[in-house]
Amino acid sequence: MVCATKWPGLRIELLAPAWNLVSSQAALRSCASSHAACGRLSHVICAGDHLLKVRELMSLRSSSVGDARLEDSPQRRPLIELADLTKTFFMGEVQVHALRGVFLRIHKGELISIMGPSGSGKSTLMNIIGCLDQPTSGRYILDGQDISRLKDDALAEIRNRKIGFVFQNYNLLARTSALDNVELPLVYAGVRNRRRKARAALEEVGLADRLDHRPSELSGGQQQRVAIARALVNDPDIILADEPTGNLDSKSGREIVAIMQQLNREKGLTVVFVTHDRSIALHTERIIHLIDGQITDEELVAEPIGVTIETAV
Ligand SMILES: Nc1ncnc2c1ncn2[C@@H]1O[C@H](COP(=O)(O)OP(=O)(O)OP(=O)(O)O)[C@@H](O)[C@H]1O
Ligand SMILES: [Mg+2]
Numbered sequence: 430m431v432c433a434t435k436w437p438g439l440r441i442e443l444l445a446p447a448w449n450l451v452s453s454q455a456a457l458r459s460c461a462s463s464h465a466a467c468g469r470l471s472h473v474i475c476a477g478d479h480l481l482k483v484r485e486l487m488s489l490r491s492s493s494v495g496d497a498r499l500e501d502s503p504q505r506r507p508l509i510e511l512a513d514l515t516k517t518f519f520m521g522e523v524q525v526h527a528l529r530g531v532f533l534r535i536h537k538g539e540l541i542s543i544m545g546p547s548g549s550g551k552s553t554l555m556n557i558i559g560c561l562d563q564p565t566s567g568r569y570i571l572d573g574q575d576i577s578r579l580k581d582d583a584l585a586e587i588r589n590r591k592i593g594f595v596f597q598n599y600n601l602l603a604r605t606s607a608l609d610n611v612e613l614p615l616v617y618a619g620v621r622n623r624r625r626k627a628r629a630a631l632e633e634v635g636l637a638d639r640l641d642h643r644p645s646e647l648s649g650g651q652q653q654r655v656a657i658a659r660a661l662v663n664d665p666d667i668i669l670a671d672e673p674t675g676n677l678d679s680k681s682g683r684e685i686v687a688i689m690q691q692l693n694r695e696k697g698l699t700v701v702f703v704t705h706d707r708s709i710a711l712h713t714e715r716i717i718h719l720i721d722g723q724i725t726d727e728e729l730v731a732e733p734i735g736v737t738i739e740t741a742v
Pocket of ligand 1: 518547549551553
């Protein structure tokens, strides 16, 4: 707050942990530098115009999420808002603190990645964002609704309506065609015109000519595309992908990223994916770094690497 009066128009951005709110890179750079000068940020790195990296965001958090929300206009309200989120697993006598106070805001239409060492809590975070699991404490507001304490049934309903998942191991049914795999969520949801919708989703990921192939008759990259089609078929708002390129060679990995970018750009889907590969993360607009259950760093990628399915080769 020390510098807020100098930049009244940027007060929310300075207080909020979500740097994507800031109206321009130049504005953020000047404010961050100023905060650094005031001792609020100890370290600001600007690497040309391409990458702005702000360290020690933790010092800015100051549990101000509530204040910032009050000042958000409806258009700027985050789609996903996590405030002081924790997750503790109880293994007999032992407690595992998988998430230890996560603050994160994600806006509609963002394409972001999460990076961090093994065991840092990435999958735990994705599972909570995706309503597969509940936090131990803290708040999770999804599209304006506090869902932190909802029961399983209510969470499942939100998950089916809003969220599509993609996993590292594809999780396809082995003896079932691509078309039937993609149709499955529609069967559970009792939706009509299933064939047509499943076919359209497979066409969207470039697999119109592989509808009847079983997973064993497809490459890894193609299997992951089937998994993306399955995630898309219910028309979700958010795609969550936990290391979608982890099992793939670099060319197939780029193809998957190209599809994610295309879905984000053309359908306005909010896409969050976990990756260990920095060269993959640089295709997204923002990189969240998670260490030991906490967000330690965020990077804005001013010019995410663009890739199309044709250029992914
Ligand atoms: N169901 C569970 N029960 C107990 N501990 C768990 C459970 N799920 C995760 N953990 C623990 O929580 C911590 C975070 O796990 P998580 O799977 O979220 O890490 P990760 O960042 O996704 O790792 P990786 O990169 O290896 O996938 C780890 O110490 C893990 O052992
Ligand atoms: Mg994981």
